[in-house]
Amino acid sequence: MSGKPTREQIIETADRLFYQQGFEHTSFAHIADAVRISRGNFYYHFKSKDEILSAVIRHRLANTGKMLESWQAQADTPRDRIRCFIHILLVNGDKIRNYGCPVGTLSSELAKLNHSAQGEANELFTLFHDWLKSQFVQLGHRRDAGQLAAHLLSRSQGVATLFNAFGDEKFVRREVGQMCEWLDDITNQ
Amino acid sequence: MSGKPTREQIIETADRLFYQQGFEHTSFAHIADAVRISRGNFYYHFKSKDEILSAVIRHRLANTGKMLESWQAQADTPRDRIRCFIHILLVNGDKIRNYGCPVGTLSSELAKLNHSAQGEANELFTLFHDWLKSQFVQLGHRRDAGQLAAHLLSRSQGVATLFNAFGDEKFVRREVGQMCEWLDDITNQ
């Protein structure tokens, strides 16, 4: 199909399917069909389902890292960068409405499965957290930067969950606005 | 085993297992083993897996309703009742740390499975929302009661998600405190 190597196609397709249908509900056959390869070929690239999951998480970590870097380049001030984070809820609105937050839902699912990759998946949270923390430090909140980061992460997780459940876009816009106000408040002091 | 009728035992066990391991990951055999009955007997009481899910959701709705009524009886003011809601995060701390919020995680899972019971599961959210809304109305916030309810629901969902991922109890205590402060703020105005 596309020019990309098979292994990459598998990872990207698995990434999409894990997000849209959940990790457990996505089978080998399902991914293989979507990539249009045989199950046998599939097994040549990945020896087990856990191995794909690991690769998908690393893939997400890399993509997230790139996104954070692009924000770093786009926005001049730390406040604008944090605004970028808050606005993912609107930018990725359709996806979140249908499938929830890719980070939060994967973390929840793996927690229930008591899966060994739980820690790896949480690195996605940590990546966002540490990036936000560094932005808050740059805003002068050196002491409570970690707490502010966790607070904002938590807020956006909650909004994503409710958006996924009810699909109310007005609610998201309102919450995004409130988070931006909150950001301005703690910035101006 | 216990004196309860088999059907009730099945529902309660399924409720627990769906919460702890997720709906899809919990099989007929798993529930039957836990209740110590045969799969055949199981099928006498419930014709399909979706039927159990439906019964479990109704069971949760009933239990949640009782809990809300007990708060209504325990706490004198609407503010104290809302505080009861906020404090579930601490009261059910161990469960939430291990398995997340029963309402949010079920809603997320069913959304990914595109399951027909999605709407039923969301009634749990609605139950909390409407109850909170009525409390905010009683506090004099007639116009924006629904928004305040959704906001608080969203906040606690986010806290539950992060608590489930990182298990940081200090974070939960901090967020619970902030939500109570927020409640006081909008009450005193």
Add this chain to the structure above:
DNA sequence: TAACATCTAGGACAAACGACCTAGCCCGGA
């Protein structure tokens, strides 16, 4: 051309899944 590692296809496997069936148990009413 010949040899080689890389990649692919498609089938086979046991185990587990949801669903279904039937034979028999228990126990109150006729």
Add this chain to the structure above:
DNA sequence: TCCGGGCTAGGTCGTTTGTCCTAGATGTTA
């Protein structure tokens, strides 16, 4: 006593799951 409905046990069906194997296609190097 016999009957009959509520309940239980245990097995079976077809399908799907993750895993694994082998034969062959492909493409590069000698």
